[in-house]
Amino acid sequence: MTEFLSTEFKEFQHKLQFFLNENINLSSEEMRSKSLDKGFYSISHQSFIHDGPATPLEMVIARESVASLGILDHSNIIGPDPGALINCSEEIKSTYLDPMLKGEKKASFAFTENDFQNPTTGELNDSSVIINGNKSYVSRAIESDFMLVVLNFKPENSRFVAIVDSNSEGISFKKTFESLDGSNHSEVTFENVKIPEMFLLKNVQAATQNILQERLEMSAISVGLAIFTVNELSRKLLEIHRSGGSLSDREGIRLKYSDLRINTYAARAMLYRTVALLEKSENAINEVSATKVFCTETAFNVVDSAIQLTGGQSLIIGNNLEAIFRKTRSMKLAGGSNEILRLNISKGVFEFDSGIL
Numbered sequence: 079m080t081e082f083l084s085t086e087f088k089e090f091q092h093k094l095q096f097f098l099n100e101n102i103n104l105s106s107e108e109m110r111s112k113s114l115d116k117g118f119y120s121i122s123h124q125s126f127i128h129d130g131p132a133t134p135l136e137m138v139i140a141r142e143s144v145a146s147l148g149i150l151d152h153s154n155i156i157g158p159d160p161g162a163l164i165n166c167s168e169e170i171k172s173t174y175l176d177p178m179l180k181g182e183k184k185a186s187f188a189f190t191e192n193d194f195q196n197p198t199t200g201e202l203n204d205s206s207v208i209i210n211g212n213k214s215y216v217s218r219a220i221e222s223d224f225m226l227v228v229l230n231f232k233p234e235n236s237r238f239v240a241i242v243d244s245n246s247e248g249i250s251f252k253k254t255f256e257s258l259d260g261s262n263h264s265e266v267t268f269e270n271v272k273i274p275e276m277f278l279l280k281n282v283q284a285a286t287q288n289i290l291q292e293r294l295e296m297s298a299i300s301v302g303l304a305i306f307t308v309n310e311l312s313r314k315l316l317e318i319h320r321s322g323g324s325l326s327d328r329e330g331i332r333l334k335y336s337d338l339r340i341n342t343y344a345a346r347a348m349l350y351r352t353v354a355l356l357e358k359s360e361n362a363i364n365e366v367s368a369t370k371v372f373c374t375e376t377a378f379n380v381v382d383s384a385i386q387l388t389g390g391q392s393l394i395i396g397n398n399l400e401a402i403f404r405k406t407r408s409m410k411l412a413g414g415s416n417e418i419l420r421l422n423i424s425k426g427v428f429e430f431d432s433g434i435l
């Protein structure tokens with residue numbers, strides 16, 4: 079838990095919280111430029127604590143801190159994780175990774191297939207890779223400079239990741255739509271899209287790396303949002319209610335409220351235990367899945383109950399809680415549906431003898 083963080087991590091947490099409190103009212107563009115200026119945006123590239131990229135713990139502290147102030151869009155404050163691009167070649171680093179971490183290029187992640195029977199494929203032709211297929215739900219694809227495309231590489235069908243410029247010939251955005259959390263996505267078609275072979279990540283861990291980071295990110299955001307929600311609820315319940323007295327005096331309300339605190343406390347403890355495993359470089363794929371499931375569901379249940387306890391005001395469009403409700407709802411599907419993750423956890427135990435309690 080955060081009480082047991084070393085001094086330098088605590089100092090980083092305080093610096094970031096101070097920065098956020100000072101600038102919370104800035105527009106997203108102003109916030110982005112301030113965060114770049116102060117070095118928070120680039121921590122996944124250059125840590126505040128040591129040379130080189132931030133560790134998973136620093137990233138979790140950063141994302142949880144942002145969300146615990148009720149900020150829903152992190153992308154202007156904390157830059158992206160390297161994901162699949164970690165440990166890449168010099169060429170990829172200078173063309174894609176460094177510009178992405180400095181906020182000069184935006185990436186999207188094309189993982190979900192439109193038709194799982196006919197997944198997106200790649201094959202070698204001279205020294206180029208030819209990509210064909212259809213991805214169904216690529217977030218921020220239209221504003222991205224490049225995409226990380228998970229493909230089945232022929233002839234062995236190895237699961238590799240290709241780095242593809244979003245304006246490459248043969249790419250078309252079939253359908254662009256918005257989901258209830260307000261984010262935009264596209265169905266993307268690849269028709270004989272050609273990339274140089276050096277931009278193919280021939281590493282089966284690359285896709286897993288991206289997905290793991292995404293799930294950890296969602297867990298940290300969920301915990302931060304649950305903390306924000308419980309704090310908002312505590313404040314509201316202490317106000318004088320029209321029925322006389324405050325709702326915080328009613329036993330029925332207290333019982334429900336305590337459950338939200340208990341579950342938020344448990345989710346936060348789980349998040350920090352999992353990230354401690356990752357700090358030790360342990361294989362924690364099952365634990366990250368379990369954390370994503372528990373934290374996203376806890377945050378969703380917390381905000382759902384908080385809305386009920388605070389009444390109809392919280393459902394007015396633009397209210398913090400209704401926005402958090404929409405965001406936490408979408409995270410139960412994004413990054414892999416929670417049911418599929420549950421199945422993966424059991425598969426890890428029964429078929430690969432992995433996972434800890």
Ligand SMILES: Cc1cc2nc3c(=O)[nH]c(=O)nc-3n(C[C@H](O)[C@H](O)[C@H](O)COP(=O)(O)OP(=O)(O)OC[C@H]3O[C@@H](n4cnc5c(N)ncnc54)[C@H](O)[C@@H]3O)c2cc1C
Pocket residue numbers: 186187188189190191213215216217218257259261263408409411412413414415416417418421
């Ligand atoms: C906000 C948001 C952002 C997203 N961003 C991206 C992105 O950037 N890139 C990307 O590639 N994808 C993205 N996705 C897609 C996301 O990865 C998928 O929605 C998710 O993996 C679930 O797949 P699906 O929607 O096709 O549902 P399906 O796989 O069709 O599942 C439908 C339901 O059936 C259940 N189910 C499926 N199979 C089984 C089974 N074997 N046993 C039991 N239950 C099962 C699921 O749990 C789910 O409840 C995003 C989704 C959302 C909501």
